Amino acid sequence: MITQRGFVVTFAGVLLLTSGFSFVNFYFILLGVYLLIGLVVTLPLFALTANIAGIEVDRQIDKVKVFSGDFLRIRVTIRNISRRHFDFIEVHDQYPETWILAIGENFIASRIEPGSSIIFSYILQARMRGRYFIGPTEVIMRDRLGFHYYKRTLKAHTEVLVYPTWKDVRRMEALGKQRQLGLMFGAHRTKTVGMGSDFVGFREYVPGDEFRLIDWKTSAKRGDMVIKQFEMEKNIQVICMVDTSGSMGNGYPENTKLEYAIRAAVLLTHIGLERKDLIGTCVFSDIVHSYVPPGTRPNHMYDVLEALAGAEPRGWSDYETAISYVVQQTKKRSFFIWLTDLEESPAPLLNAMKALVANGHKAMVISPFGPWFEAPVGQFGPVEKVLSEAVSEELWERRNKIAQALARFSIPVVNVGPEDFLPTIIKTYEQAKQKGVAMF
Amino acid sequence: MATFAGMAYFVYSLLDSNDIWHWAAPYDFVVTVFRLLSLLLFFMTSTMINGLAAAFSGSVPNDVIVGLYNTLVLRSWYMQPYGVSDPMTNLADVWSSFQSNLASVLTALWDNTFLFLYFLFAGIGIALFLQSLVRMDHKFVGGAFLSIQSILILAAYKLLVVPNLDPFPSDFLVFLSNNVQILALISFAYLEVSYQMIYSYSVGKPIEDREETLKKQLLALRQATRKQDAIERGEKVSTTGMSRTSGATAFSFLREAIERKIVGTQDALENLDAISDVRRLQIFVDELLQTDSKAKDELTAKAASPSSVYVIGSTITGSAIRFLSVIAIAFIFLNPNVLILLLSLPPGIRYSIELLQPEIILLLLVPILLAFPFASMVITWFSRREIVETEKLTKEEKEAERQRKREFARRRKEAAKARKARAKARKRRKGLETEVDEWDKALEETYRR
Numbered sequence: 001m002i003t004q005r006g007f008v009v010t011f012a013g014v015l016l017l018t019s020g021f022s023f024v025n026f027y028f029i030l031l032g033v034y035l036l037i038g039l040v041v042t043l044p045l046f047a048l049t050a051n052i053a054g055i056e057v058d059r060q061i062d063k064v065k066v067f068s069g070d071f072l073r074i075r076v077t078i079r080n081i082s083r084r085h086f087d088f089i090e091v092h093d094q095y096p097e098t099w100i101l102a103i104g105e106n107f108i109a110s111r112i113e114p115g116s117s118i119i120f121s122y123i124l125q126a127r128m129r130g131r132y133f134i135g136p137t138e139v140i141m142r143d144r145l146g147f148h149y150y151k152r153t154l155k156a157h158t159e160v161l162v163y164p165t166w167k168d169v170r171r172m173e174a175l176g177k178q179r180q181l182g183l184m185f186g187a188h189r190t191k192t193v194g195m196g197s198d199f200v201g202f203r204e205y206v207p208g209d210e211f212r213l214i215d216w217k218t219s220a221k222r223g224d225m226v227i228k229q230f231e232m233e234k235n236i237q238v239i240c241m242v243d244t245s246g247s248m249g250n251g252y253p254e255n256t257k258l259e260y261a262i263r264a265a266v267l268l269t270h271i272g273l274e275r276k277d278l279i280g281t282c283v284f285s286d287i288v289h290s291y292v293p294p295g296t297r298p299n300h301m302y303d304v305l306e307a308l309a310g311a312e313p314r315g316w317s318d319y320e321t322a323i324s325y326v327v328q329q330t331k332k333r334s335f336f337i338w339l340t341d342l343e344e345s346p347a348p349l350l351n352a353m354k355a356l357v358a359n360g361h362k363a364m365v366i367s368p369f370g371p372w373f374e375a376p377v378g379q380f381g382p383v384e385k386v387l388s389e390a391v392s393e394e395l396w397e398r399r400n401k402i403a404q405a406l407a408r409f410s411i412p413v414v415n416v417g418p419e420d421f422l423p424t425i426i427k428t429y430e431q432a433k434q435k436g437v438a439m440f
Numbered sequence: 441m442a443t444f445a446g447m448a449y450f451v452y453s454l455l456d457s458n459d460i461w462h463w464a465a466p467y468d469f470v471v472t473v474f475r476l477l478s479l480l481l482f483f484m485t486s487t488m489i490n491g492l493a494a495a496f497s498g499s500v501p502n503d504v505i506v507g508l509y510n511t512l513v514l515r516s517w518y519m520q521p522y523g524v525s526d527p528m529t530n531l532a533d534v535w536s537s538f539q540s541n542l543a544s545v546l547t548a549l550w551d552n553t554f555l556f557l558y559f560l561f562a563g564i565g566i567a568l569f570l571q572s573l574v575r576m577d578h579k580f581v582g583g584a585f586l587s588i589q590s591i592l593i594l595a596a597y598k599l600l601v602v603p604n605l606d607p608f609p610s611d612f613l614v615f616l617s618n619n620v621q622i623l624a625l626i627s628f629a630y631l632e633v634s635y636q637m638i639y640s641y642s643v644g645k646p647i648e649d650r651e652e653t654l655k656k657q658l659l660a661l662r663q664a665t666r667k668q669d670a671i672e673r674g675e676k677v678s679t680t681g682m683s684r685t686s687g688a689t690a691f692s693f694l695r696e697a698i699e700r701k702i703v704g705t706q707d708a709l710e711n712l713d714a715i716s717d718v719r720r721l722q723i724f725v726d727e728l729l730q731t732d733s734k735a736k737d738e739l740t741a742k743a744a745s746p747s748s749v750y751v752i753g754s755t756i757t758g759s760a761i762r763f764l765s766v767i768a769i770a771f772i773f774l775n776p777n778v779l780i781l782l783l784s785l786p787p788g789i790r791y792s793i794e795l796l797q798p799e800i801i802l803l804l805l806v807p808i809l810l811a812f813p814f815a816s817m818v819i820t821w822f823s824r825r826e827i828v829e830t831e832k833l834t835k836e837e838k839e840a841e842r843q844r845k846r847e848f849a850r851r852r853k854e855a856a857k858a859r860k861a862r863a864k865a866r867k868r869r870k871g872l873e874t875e876v877d878e879w880d881k882a883l884e885e886t887y888r889r
Contacts, residue, residue: 008582009631016589021799023596026605026774027620029798031589033770033805034628040812041765042758047816051823069717071724075738085754088639102721103657104739109646119734120650120741123724125717144758145635146578146642150820167716287851320862321855351862 006147009039039147046143052152054082055112057091057137059158065306068129068165071102076137078108079117086112090140093122096132100125128254129164129262129309133157163305164262168422169270202226236432237294237332238272239280240265241322242311243340244289249313251373251418260368260418261339262308264425268337269304271429280330283307284322285315293329317344319352327359335432336363337425341370342413343395346402357409365406365413366424370395372417443630444569444584448562450603450623451588458600460558469556472549478513479542502531509534513541554598561587561594572634576641581634585627607796610777616767625767632762636755651740658725665722769808773801 002010013035020028056079066072076093080086092107104122112118126132135157142149202218205225215228242265248258265281272279278294281304290307292300317340326336336356342349342365356363371392380388403413416424452461462468486505493501506529565587572580596602603620615621728735772782780790794800 005578005582005635008578012582012586012589015586015593019593019596023593023602024606024798025596025602026608026798027603027624028593028596029801030605030621030770030774031624031627033773033801034624034766035631036805036809037766037769038628038632038762040809041769042762043812044815044819047819048823053823069720071721073728073735087754088642103661103725104654105650108650108741109642110741118741119738121735121738123721123728123739125721144639144755145632146639170716287848287855318855318859321858324858347866348862 001149001151003142003146003149005145006039009035009147013039042143043148046148049084050086050141050143050150051082051084052086052089052139052141052150054080054084055086055089055139055141055152056081057093057139057154057156059093059135059137059156061134061158061160064159065161065163066126067163068126069167070126072124072126072160073121074106074124074134075119075121076108077117077119078112078139080112080114083114085114086141087144088142088146090138090142091118091120092138092140093134094136094138095124095134098127099132100127126160126162129162129259130312131310132160132162134160161306161309163309164259164266166266168263168267172267172271198231200229200231203229235275235277237278237280237334238268238429238432239282239294239326239330239334239336240268241326241336241338241340242281242283242308243285243317243338244283244311244313245285245315245317245341245344246313247341247343247370248368250370255373255418256313257341257368257370257373258311258313260373260416260421262311264339264366264421265308266305267422268425268429269301271426273301275433277433279304280326280334281307282322282326283311284318284325286318286321287315288322288325291326291329294332294334317349319344319349320355323352323355327355327361330361333360333362336361337428338363338365338367339425340365340367342367342399342402343370346398346405349402350405353406353409353411357411363409363411364428365411366421366428367399367413367415368421369399369415369417441573443626443633446626447585447588447623447630448565450619450626451591454603454619454623455558455591455595455600458595460555460595460600462555465552465555466559468548469552472545472552475541475545476549479538479545482509482513482538506531506534509538513538554594557594558591561590565591576638576645578635578638581631581638585631589627605774608774610775612771615771615775625763628766629763632759636759640752640755647741654736654740661718661722661725664718773804773808 013032016028016032016035020026020030020032058077058079060075060077062073074093074095076091078089078091088109089112090107090109095101095106102123102125104120106122108118108120110118124134135155137154137156139152139154140149141151202215203226205214205219205227209227213227215226218228219225242258242261244258248261249256251257251259269279269281273296276296278296279300280292280294282291283289289311292303292307297303319340353363371388399413399415406413414424414428455461485508489501489504489508493499493504565584568580568584568587571577572584592602603623605615605618605620609615609618780795789795
């Protein structure tokens, strides 16, 4: 392949040759021939020596699974396994477009001796969750005068799984620490009266109560039979249903409805695990992409993160398929939190909810409202403004209808925007804990 | 530098016989252009005045035209009057003078333009050469070379005496010692040496740049975190100081963080993110440098700097080989005797006048020129350059991937089946449906049951 510099020399050579022919001047012809011959004379030699199959590139990274926003060092080793000198070699290691090069450079230009190696490294910041590939690596070799080059692309990819961001959890932990109350700040115990060892109070005896529960001393004082009550702490089981249909991908990049839903799911799982509750996660659209059953295993959080990391906004929401899949696998009564934008046909959703309630589960819907995630109305022109308001109203009306319908099954619908998505999920969880929904 | 000076000097001395290096040429050219402009201005203004006067008063103001000519042309040319001593008074004289002046100015401009262009190309050539010394870019080298050669091309176009090798010497030694050949060789050497120097520079420079950039980035990072600390302590910090002193503007990561901090729309949360990103990066880098002693060298790729001895040695030998082969091949191309000897042409062609024409070299030049890339192409085919890169997946990985795909296909199939069954059941229940809003329909259905 000829470089830009080679083209300049070709142009000069042809210009001089044509000038020589026009003016019958042998000086121009001579110089033109010099340039053109000079351009190609060493080409076979270069082809003979520049066998870049002798170059090996090896890429090492510190971690293959990182959180979004984390930093990652990439080390690239270039080895010359041939017996030749490579005069001018450029190595470009490619990284995903959405990532940011934080420190260093992802390319190097140098010469490499036979049998020797060059190591360079750079630091990247992984920006968006998902499955990414670092690579391929491009090796370009130029000749001495930079007239010709050979390029080789090494397809060696390094796969990196980027988990959803952990910043919400970090922020919450930081807030907890600031208040000096620890992670359990604001937690309410889910109590079950009747069993356990913690004393709650007294109540009047009713026929059928066990005699051993009668507190004789108090009964003697009151002159009536009273029962001593105890309570015990219970945990709840929550299943977070994350809708990954195409419409969930709307909104600003990195701030789509799906991204917020995923952040909410991560936060919910983390809080739940901290308090020893069972939190499961189901990622679905027209099929169930992944389901992590409720559990408290040490790796549970990572399973959830892995399931969420690969979620892509695609397809449509098939609530019925999702619920039949999850209900089949969930024997205990659970509290289902749906993170969905409710932009599908209502009948399947209602059927799914019916099936859910019929199986003895409880549910609530936290629904990101599309227009709140998109461009602020202030940025629109008058026509777009009117249109967007009309669309918003239409959507809002539909939403009210579905909320009414779901209210019949005691399933509340909370409309959220980007600001109140995460606080709402925390609040919902706290309320569920207080009420003792879906205890096990 | 010596090759450029040699090339420029040769061009200067070989063209000197034409007496073109008048140092007043640029001045003459500028004066001539101004004269032409003043004549054109006079013509346009007088046409406008005539038109306006004819429209409003019906008569042509001759005095105004004469006065205008005196002011615009004669007075402004006063420094070097074109054979006129007094102001003109007669309109007919004015127009005849205008015509003769225009003709003489245009002729002078034709000559002056060429003289001016020689100087212009020489000036551009020198300017680009000086630029190439500082910037080490091939564009400047090529530009300087083309500018100096353009002087000769222009001179040849103007039919001046330009260096020529006609008849082309048949003796190699005579050819070698010829002044014109030396000029061509020096010109070629200028390109060759300059490109070699750019190569040597470009091999070492990226490593130095890399180190410099890293230093700047680390410094900018440290200052940014210090500044954040200061802000947190409630101290006042100048907002622009950091980017100016440490080159933080050249550091995209930090710049983005700073921009997000200053003009961010989501205010508090975004700021918090930007600050925490910078701080975490600082912690990451600190830890990296502490735990891995080679980390800094790898970031700067210090070990990759090439040895200068090899670069210089191979440059000299490479250039020498190129010079010799280029001269030898060019001599063979341009010498009809060699050509005749090589091809053993029939007498009709051998004694043809066409063989003395320069275009005859194309006969050999084109196939031989193309032979080199062809040879390299053949070499490329035979060397094992085109290795097909394959992604190495282990058996387990392949099996896992296949399993994953199978599982998804199964789920999709099951979901479709279940959907169909549900739809069937629904249809059986409902019978024919009327055109109602699907939301209302769903609602009604819910309330009905």
